[in-house]
Amino acid sequence: MSATEVANKTTAVSVQNVRKFYQRDSMQIKVLDGLNLEVPQGEFLALMGPSGSGKTTLLNLIAGIDRATSGRVVVAGTELGSLSEGQLAKWRSRNVGFIFQFYNLIPVLNALENVELPLLLSPLSKRERRERAMTALRIVGLADRSKHYPGQLSGGQEQRVAIARAVVTDPTVLVADEPTGDLDHQSAEEILDLMQTFNQEFGKTIVMVTHDPRAAARAHVQRHLDKGVLTN
Amino acid sequence: MALPLSYNVRNLRARWKVTLLAIFGIALVVAAFVTILSMARGFNIALSSTGSDNNAIVTQRGSMSELTSWIDIGNANLIAVDPRVARGADGKPLASCEVVVITTRPRKGTNIPTNITFRGVTPTAFNVRNNIKVVEGRTFTPGLFEVIVGKRIADRVSGVDIGSTINIQRKNWKVVGLFAAEDSSFESEIWGDYDAMAPAIGRNGGCESLTVRLTNPTVLASFDKDIRGNPQVQVQADSEKKYYENLAGSVATALIMLASFVAIVMGIGAVFGAMNTMYAIVSQRTREIGTLRALGFSRFSILFSFVMESVLLAIIGGVLGCLIALPMNGYTAATGTNAFSELAFAFKVTPGLLIIGLSFAVLMGFVGGLLPAFRAARMPITRALREA
Numbered sequence: 001m002s003a004t005e006v007a008n009k010t011t012a013v014s015v016q017n018v019r020k021f022y023q024r025d026s027m028q029i030k031v032l033d034g035l036n037l038e039v040p041q042g043e044f045l046a047l048m049g050p051s052g053s054g055k056t057t058l059l060n061l062i063a064g065i066d067r068a069t070s071g072r073v074v075v076a077g078t079e080l081g082s083l084s085e086g087q088l089a090k091w092r093s094r095n096v097g098f099i100f101q102f103y104n105l106i107p108v109l110n111a112l113e114n115v116e117l118p119l120l121l122s123p124l125s126k127r128e129r130r131e132r133a134m135t136a137l138r139i140v141g142l143a144d145r146s147k148h149y150p151g152q153l154s155g156g157q158e159q160r161v162a163i164a165r166a167v168v169t170d171p172t173v174l175v176a177d178e179p180t181g182d183l184d185h186q187s188a189e190e191i192l193d194l195m196q197t198f199n200q201e202f203g204k205t206i207v208m209v210t211h212d213p214r215a216a217a218r219a220h221v222q223r224h225l226d227k228g229v230l231t232n
Numbered sequence: 233m234a235l236p237l238s239y240n241v242r243n244l245r246a247r248w249k250v251t252l253l254a255i256f257g258i259a260l261v262v263a264a265f266v267t268i269l270s271m272a273r274g275f276n277i278a279l280s281s282t283g284s285d286n287n288a289i290v291t292q293r294g295s296m297s298e299l300t301s302w303i304d305i306g307n308a309n310l311i312a313v314d315p316r317v318a319r320g321a322d323g324k325p326l327a328s329c330e331v332v333v334i335t336t337r338p339r340k341g342t343n344i345p346t347n348i349t350f351r352g353v354t355p356t357a358f359n360v361r362n363n364i365k366v367v368e369g370r371t372f373t374p375g376l377f378e379v380i381v382g383k384r385i386a387d388r389v390s391g392v393d394i395g396s397t398i399n400i401q402r403k404n405w406k407v408v409g410l411f412a413a414e415d416s417s418f419e420s421e422i423w424g425d426y427d428a429m430a431p432a433i434g435r436n437g438g439c440e441s442l443t444v445r446l447t448n449p450t451v452l453a454s455f456d457k458d459i460r461g462n463p464q465v466q467v468q469a470d471s472e473k474k475y476y477e478n479l480a481g482s483v484a485t486a487l488i489m490l491a492s493f494v495a496i497v498m499g500i501g502a503v504f505g506a507m508n509t510m511y512a513i514v515s516q517r518t519r520e521i522g523t524l525r526a527l528g529f530s531r532f533s534i535l536f537s538f539v540m541e542s543v544l545l546a547i548i549g550g551v552l553g554c555l556i557a558l559p560m561n562g563y564t565a566a567t568g569t570n571a572f573s574e575l576a577f578a579f580k581v582t583p584g585l586l587i588i589g590l591s592f593a594v595l596m597g598f599v600g601g602l603l604p605a606f607r608a609a610r611m612p613i614t615r616a617l618r619e620a
Binding site for chain 1: 239525614
């Protein structure tokens, strides 16, 4: 799939003139300053930039776990600023899949239960949930590790379970914050292969924050942030 | 949908050291709480089951207890034939003329002397008070220097086993039986025959109290009024039950007040303990909470989950506490009364008290978990995800 084909599709993420300030004591810290970004459906976007440039903040706004000080964030056709806390939580469960740097699996749940976790918020029956979670684990190549707990898995395997958890609800957007940041070279490659598969074969829109140029090279588009503004 | 309970169970298991400490803390509070309440309950039972609403105790006007009372035998007989006094199958009035004296016996273990009421009764006493049952040995033979011992006293005082001899008022009394009286304070007494005892203790020709069975409890007021109005007899009548309640006086109130006070103070302490544990658990799981929120679990489901975890922990502690308290059931203790004698009573760990103990544990878990759970639920997701 070429970048041009992607651009012709509908918009998955639209960030319009977004500002984000944090208040620290009497000081106002500007993190994002009038930022605009369009991510078409099916695009694999890498956000790069130095620490403190605002890339994770932008990712959090797109994922609906933080709110903009001003401007509009429209994801999957919904303007996130108009949603209440409860509505936003429900929206996230249906539209966003999270991939974290440190995997963030629940240690007391096994691989299958971790993948099943977001499905608890869906109306599926227990059997359907188990089947879907198992399918997701099969896709990431960990069907034989379904009963293993996070502590019994390698970093790469944990991240694959986390990816299965992110895709199991069939979300519109996958957000990944340094998904290879805690992995060795080979595991990182495997994770990136997997993300590419979800993007190319399943048409998932991916927004990924990374410092790693090799990870960024897998994306269709690389955007750079510096001091709260996109530089390219 | 809320997080499954199995998630909480596994979290408790995963942090078993902290969990175990919290469970033991709650268990000890519940055990102490149930034990104190069982003491108050046992004390209440000893008081409220002593005496019957159907019985009236007649004593000399103005006296506070039998010890300071004297009724001449002629007057006692006059009162006994009052039509409001019930009659037995043999047609005789159900009236028991009794003499009492305080004796001292050494306590088991410490050998410190304690006061015991020694009561001389006629055979009618067993008809007037139908809750007296000889549980071991036999009853005393009229006319002989024989006694039966209340089972609570037998538990607490040495030298009163069946077959042994007790020296009271320079006479030797042989113990021939043990009696029970439905946990009432009569179980703290020694009973002998009136005819043998009255001359031995120099109380011939009358009684210190006359306990009568009334035809029904409603006639007590008129019975009391009439005998008080008779200048010849100079006596008063009280409900037997009320008489014994008054005898325990302020001790009962003080004991129950103390129990409540200790329970409340311990309860508050335990709530802080539970809260501390839950705060520790919450801070260990901050990132997990952030993840759950990011995945779409609502604030309420996080709050509910953490409160449930705390309550679950408290229930386990509560059950353990009840199990620790259970062996206290039947333990005998004693306190002094206004009649200068010992009132022994058994701790009563009733099913009702166990339910109260468990409810107390649930309350501790709920209150202790609520604030930390609230903190967990309120935390901004982005901040929670950043925590190590």
